Amino acid sequence: MCLVAEDEGRVVGFLLASMDRRPGIFLERVHGLISDVYVRPAYRRRGVGRELVGAALAWFAERQVSRVRLRTDARDALGVAVWKRLGFETVALTMDRLL
Ligand SMILES: CC(C)(COP(=O)(O)OP(=O)(O)OC[C@H]1O[C@@H](n2cnc3c(N)ncnc32)[C@H](O)[C@@H]1OP(=O)(O)O)[C@@H](O)C(=O)NCCC(=O)NCCS
Secondary structure, three states: OEEEEEEOOEEEEEEEEEEEEOOOOOOOOEEEEEEEEEEOHHHOOOOHHHHHHHHHHHHHHHOOOOOEEEOOOOOOHHHHHHHHHOOOOOOOOOOOOOO
């Protein structure tokens, strides 16, 4: 699913989301996944991101999805803070190393 925010016909932000379906061994077989959110710099801090995320959560709720996930860079303190303001909390830690 792709949502766009427009200002007088010009796209100023977008959000990409999908249903994440998992094997039957998991109790929760489906959860929502927000994979990208972007708002043009000139339009930030005006509630556009909150509105996009709110619309995505409503879209999931209409489809009986009770949990929505996303991945964000743990080193990006600002990004983490924005997601917390939008009601998300950290439940997993992804680790990697260079080879
Ligand atoms: C993250 C992003 C989508 C937020 O969009 P936005 O339209 O500025 O967000 P909003 O104005 O709706 O703000 C949402 C909440 O985060 C907070 N917030 C947003 N930017 C913030 C900042 N720079 N510093 C502190 N808080 C911030 C707002 O205060 C708001 O909370 P509140 O309503 O409780 O006050 C936008 O900054 C962006 O596109 N960044 C680059 C791409 C990115 O990092 N995407 C996220 C990872 S996928």
